[in-house]
Amino acid sequence: MTKLSVNINKIATLRNSRGGDVPNVVEFAKDVQRFGAEGVTIHPRPDERHIRYQDARDLKSEVYTEFNIEGNPIESFVNLVLEVKPTQVTLVPDAVDAITSNAGWDTIKNKDFLVDVIKEFQNNDIRTSIFVDPVLEQIEGAKETGTDRIELYTEAFAHQYSLGNKDAVKPYTKSAELANSLGLGINAGHDLSLDNIKYFKDNIPELLEVSIGHALVAESLYMGVENVVQMYLHRLK
Numbered sequence: 001m002t003k004l005s006v007n008i009n010k011i012a013t014l015r016n017s018r019g020g021d022v023p024n025v026v027e028f029a030k031d032v033q034r035f036g037a038e039g040v041t042i043h044p045r046p047d048e049r050h051i052r053y054q055d056a057r058d059l060k061s062e063v064y065t066e067f068n069i070e071g072n073p074i075e076s077f078v079n080l081v082l083e084v085k086p087t088q089v090t091l092v093p094d095a096v097d098a099i100t101s102n103a104g105w106d107t108i109k110n111k112d113f114l115v116d117v118i119k120e121f122q123n124n125d126i127r128t129s130i131f132v133d134p135v136l137e138q139i140e141g142a143k144e145t146g147t148d149r150i151e152l153y154t155e156a157f158a159h160q161y162s163l164g165n166k167d168a169v170k171p172y173t174k175s176a177e178l179a180n181s182l183g184l185g186i187n188a189g190h191d192l193s194l195d196n197i198k199y200f201k202d203n204i205p206e207l208l209e210v211s212i213g214h215a216l217v218a219e220s221l222y223m224g225v226e227n228v229v230q231m232y233l234h235r236l237k
């Protein structure tokens with residue numbers, strides 16, 4: 001079964017835009033779980049442009065499904081994750097000033113670094129996932145890091161799918177088949193949406209989790225949060 005983890009970054013974006021606490025990210029996280037989401041994802045960036053480090057602390061006691069914290073493992077991020085101890089940490093190699101996550105790890109060049117940081121989280125009973133492109137040697141490199149899971153970076157698929165190119169899923173299918181053979185768990189995320197999620201899921205064997213935020217929040221502006229969460233869950237069955 002593929003779990004839906006709702007990324008609530010954009011709720012924090014809206015909250016921060018007026019300097020107050022509306023919408024409240026903790027209440028939103030409680031509501032999406034009540035609507036059926038099987039996880040909550042946050043990505044506290046170094047500039048705290050949306051999710052703040054304090055949000056991670058506040059959410060810990062309220063996320064009773066799976067709590068996934070994503071980010072570049074700089075020292076402050078590592079310390080926050082070790083303090084909060086979420087279900088899962090997803091390591092993403094994005095630059096401090098990146099407008100959004102825009103690349104997977106080079107798991108070969110960064111092997112030694114990733115081995116150490118992954119081991120530190122695992123020694124604290126935090127499941128690890130690393131953000132990767134659907135490139136077979138990168139999947140093999142991910143196995144060498146000792147990570148529990150990979151997260152397939154799906155922006156390229158989503159863009160090509162929107163142009164009608166369904167074959168764009170093929171590298172992801174091949175990457176998933178390799179990951180399964182290596183005993184790596186498979187997550188996926190970035191620009192997944194109601195339009196593309198069922199086709200993607202149907203072509204990825206043993207997909208364990210999708211984390212979705214930007215499109216889900218945008219779709220919810222028109223169709224309502226509870227309705228959209230239910231629509232994703234239906235498409236992921």
Ligand SMILES: CC(=O)[C@@H](O)[C@H](O)COP(=O)(O)O
Pocket residue numbers: 007009010042043070092099100101131189190211213
């Ligand atoms: C890793 C990834 O693709 C997303 O999880 C990321 O959290 C999106 O970040 P923004 O919400 O800052 O665009």
Ligand SMILES: NCC(=O)COP(=O)(O)O
Pocket residue numbers: 007041070151188189190191192211212213214215216
């Ligand atoms: N890991 C992907 C994620 O959490 C949400 O990405 P997006 O749906 O906001 O593009």
